[in-house]
Amino acid sequence: MPVLEINNISKSYGKIQALNGVSFSVPKGSVFGILGPNGSGKTTMLSIILDVLQSDGGTYTWFGQPPSNLHRKKIGSLLETPNLYHYLTAVQNLRITKSISGRGSENEINEVLQKVKLHERKNSRFTTYSLGMKQRLAIAGALLGNPSVLVLDEPTNGLDPVGIAEIRELIKDLAKEGHTIIMASHLLDEVEKVCDHVAILKRGKLITHGNVSDVLSDEDCFLIGSSSSQLLEVMKSFDGIKQVKQTDDGVECYFNKAFVKPENINEFCFSNGIVLNQLTSKKKRLEEKFFELTGD
Amino acid sequence: MIKNILQTEWLKVKNYKAFWLLLSVTAISYPGINGVAYYAFKDSIDAKSQSGQLVKMLLGNPFAFPQTFHTTAYLSSFFTFIPAIVIIMLITNEYMFKTHRQNIIDGWKKNTFVWGKMLSVLFITLIVTLFYVAVAVAIGIIATKDFENAQLFNQSQFIVLFFLQVFCQLSIAFLLGLLIRKAFIAYGIYVFYTFILENILGGLFKLKAKKWGADFGHYLLFEISDRMIPLPPFIGKFNEAENKLAIAAINDHVLYTLILTAAVWAISFYIFKKRDL
Numbered sequence: 113m114p115v116l117e118i119n120n121i122s123k124s125y126g127k128i129q130a131l132n133g134v135s136f137s138v139p140k141g142s143v144f145g146i147l148g149p150n151g152s153g154k155t156t157m158l159s160i161i162l163d164v165l166q167s168d169g170g171t172y173t174w175f176g177q178p179p180s181n182l183h184r185k186k187i188g189s190l191l192e193t194p195n196l197y198h199y200l201t202a203v204q205n206l207r208i209t210k211s212i213s214g215r216g217s218e219n220e221i222n223e224v225l226q227k228v229k230l231h232e233r234k235n236s237r238f239t240t241y242s243l244g245m246k247q248r249l250a251i252a253g254a255l256l257g258n259p260s261v262l263v264l265d266e267p268t269n270g271l272d273p274v275g276i277a278e279i280r281e282l283i284k285d286l287a288k289e290g291h292t293i294i295m296a297s298h299l300l301d302e303v304e305k306v307c308d309h310v311a312i313l314k315r316g317k318l319i320t321h322g323n324v325s326d327v328l329s330d331e332d333c334f335l336i337g338s339s340s341s342q343l344l345e346v347m348k349s350f351d352g353i354k355q356v357k358q359t360d361d362g363v364e365c366y367f368n369k370a371f372v373k374p375e376n377i378n379e380f381c382f383s384n385g386i387v388l389n390q391l392t393s394k395k396k397r398l399e400e401k402f403f404e405l406t407g408d
Numbered sequence: 409m410i411k412n413i414l415q416t417e418w419l420k421v422k423n424y425k426a427f428w429l430l431l432s433v434t435a436i437s438y439p440g441i442n443g444v445a446y447y448a449f450k451d452s453i454d455a456k457s458q459s460g461q462l463v464k465m466l467l468g469n470p471f472a473f474p475q476t477f478h479t480t481a482y483l484s485s486f487f488t489f490i491p492a493i494v495i496i497m498l499i500t501n502e503y504m505f506k507t508h509r510q511n512i513i514d515g516w517k518k519n520t521f522v523w524g525k526m527l528s529v530l531f532i533t534l535i536v537t538l539f540y541v542a543v544a545v546a547i548g549i550i551a552t553k554d555f556e557n558a559q560l561f562n563q564s565q566f567i568v569l570f571f572l573q574v575f576c577q578l579s580i581a582f583l584l585g586l587l588i589r590k591a592f593i594a595y596g597i598y599v600f601y602t603f604i605l606e607n608i609l610g611g612l613f614k615l616k617a618k619k620w621g622a623d624f625g626h627y628l629l630f631e632i633s634d635r636m637i638p639l640p641p642f643i644g645k646f647n648e649a650e651n652k653l654a655i656a657a658i659n660d661h662v663l664y665t666l667i668l669t670a671a672v673w674a675i676s677f678y679i680f681k682k683r684d685l
Contacts, residue, residue: 159684159685162512162513163512163513163518164509164512164513164684164685165684165685166682166684181512181515181516181517181520182515184512184513184514184515185514185515189513189514191509191510191513192506193506195505195506195507195509195510195513196505196507196510197420197501197505197507198505199423199424199425199426200420200423200424201423204419204422204423207419208416208419208420209510209514211412211415211416211419212412212416212511212514212515212516213514213515214515253510253514
């Protein structure tokens with residue numbers, strides 16, 4: 113049973129369609145990345161599943177049941193900016209989170225503050241924190257009580273490179289412990305490094321979703337090289353080739369998945385009088401796929 | 409459930425200095441205005457002159473038991489705007505810090521959030537009423553000369569009326585904060601309406617009262633509850649006919665105030681439930 117199932121969710125702000133019939137499900141134990149450029153509807157989607165916004169249409173379920181506040185108590189969440197009381201300290205803020213959610217204990221407050229490296233400033237007021245520290249405190253609030261599901265909207269916002277790396281490691285550790293993590297981000301590198309599932313949104317529409325390796329490998333790409341200047345022209349005549357382009361590293365050839373084997377390419381070139389000095393299978397990166405799908 | 413709401417609301421204000429500062433100002437303002445009024449009155453009746461003795465004969469002692477409950481309730485009600493600012497601050501803070509969203513994300517129902525604020529308004533009303541009772545009793549003790557014949561708690565119904573008036577007016581302040589969401593705009597509207605607009609409207613309605621057959625100024629937002637505590641007799645006797653009508657209308661205004669307060673909270677629950685956070 114998926115942890116979260118979203119069916120045909122739509123949401124408009126006046127004439128702007130923020131989400132348009134989006135459906136996907138989040139498997140238990142997965143690290144699920146929601147990707148999209150700014151304004152694609154990522155935060156709107158997370159706001160709806162956290163009951164902060166009401167959808168115009170569609171439904172969603174948490175743990176196979178219609179959503180309720182009891183489900184939200186089980187979910188650690190960080191939505192957009194850290195939403196905490198400015199005049200209170202880290203500990204006092206986390207006590208409020210604990211009181212509302214029923215998650216965690218006084219000891220666990222100290223533990224999560226140590227985890228996000230805020231323990232030494234635990235008695236400083238929120239308003240005195242840097243942006244990165246505020247973000248860490250919000251993450252601490254989400255981690256309080258070790259919830260089985262985490263919803264994190266741009267969790268590395270405002271963090272320095274070291275902080276980003278630490279949060280990334282934290283997310284990986286949490287995933288290893290079996291937590292389900294739903295994470296929205298526009299940092300493709302970040303998502304590729306920590307997520308095993310992904311949904312890509314563009315202008316409120318779901319472009320694709322699924323296992324990261326499946327999303328990335330819907331086609332095969334080979335990078336080939338030769339001293340012959342005819343290579344590009346010859347490969348254009350390869351039967352069934354989808355796309356061929358010259359790059360700095362050689363010629364990139366795209367085929368439908370499992371359509372061709374490397375030895376077929378080698379044979380084809382050889383029969384056309386070209387000897388290859390390079391033939392490698394190229395793995396597409398999420399960034400390439402993202403730009404390809406979103407067209408930006 | 410109520411325990412959890414109270415505990416959480418307490419955690420929000422326990423270490424909030426501005427909250428306690430404003431409550432302290434309220435605490436100071438009540439003995440302040442009543443004390444000034446009492447000593448000004450005392451000075452005038454203590455005067456050996458003919459006019460001083462005339463005032464004493466005419467007005468009696470409005471600060472002695474049991475009239476102290478009425479007089480101090482009337483004077484204290486001028487300072488309800490201070491706790492109203494506290495209430496506006498509490499709700500607009502939630503919007504400013506976006507903690508109203510976080511409270512929902514962390515697991516409260518939207519209704520629970522509004523219940524929390526309603527309990528806060530109730531709690532502050534109780535504190536303010538306690539300030540008023542303490543001042544009324546203290547001034548009553550100072551001003552009463554003949555305790556044996558004084559009917560000490562004869563007018564203690566004004567404690568309930570004061571409580572109801574403060575709760576109603578703070579509830580209106582809460583709704584304003586909920587609607588406006590921006591602290592300074594909400595303060596501005598509250599002060600402008602309370603001190604200027606309602607007085608202008610009250611005056612206009614009074615002018616039209618004969619023509620329209622009724623003074624609709626009695627049903628303005630704050631006037632509805634203000635009229636539960638009419639002018640104390642020592643002032644009211646200068647326009648006895650109108651004062652008698654005002655006293656006769658107290659029960660009606662209790663009912664109107666209850667209806668208004670219920671409506672304010674019903675609207676607050678509805679708005680928060682329907683509004684995107």
